[in-house]
Amino acid sequence: MVDLKNKLLIFIYFFTIGCSSIPSNTSNSCSIFSERYLWYKHTKKVEQKWGTPIYIQLAIIKMESDFDWLAKPARQKIFKVIPYKRPSSSFGYSQAIKGTWEQYKKETGNKLATRARFKDSVDFIGWYTNKSENILKISKKDAFKQYLAYHEGWGNYKNYKKNKKVIGLAKKVERQSNKYKNQLLKCKSKLNRKKYIIF
DSSP: OHHHHHHHHHHHHHHHHHHHSOOSOTTOHHHHHHHOHHHHHHHHHHHHHHOOOHHHHHHHHHHHTTTOTTOOOOOOEETTTEEOOOSSOOBTTTTBOHHHHHHHHHHHOOTTOOTTOHHHHHHHHHHHHHHHHHHHOOOTTOHHHHHHHHHHOTTTGGGGGGOHHHHHHHHHHHHHHHHHHHHHHHHHHHHHHOOOOOO
């Protein structure tokens, strides 16, 4: 009985690790979805629900966490040596902070959402970019400005021109989203035909 329980725990552990591991090539959308077909289903659903293109969802996650489900900001250091607290509560694929994540859960009714789950993370990005369009009048297809609003927040978005570092990050997101978009043109029809998943 103990052996069976241990084997089951080991199976669950490796299954979880396998499902949550980082894709081998996070710069290529076709490669990502060939390894994680369910991710394609989730991003497609977000595109249909919120109107946020798949390639922009991916580009934001690429910049924020590089598809690491346990990503956190690096700890600050005292005297450049002693580890100190983290600069924010950002966590997971989307690097959403606790306060905004709680707002998302409350407004969408997705009470069981977790920042370490890809499905919830892309839905959060869809919700956030949709609000950015409503509040700031930014098109959901504008990767550059959407990322600025995502990084700076709706209230601080108006000051982004003073922050050259953030502008540089937003340009990277824009370039990556264009790459993802062009890559998806080559594999999207194949992904749409794929209906069954064999584990």
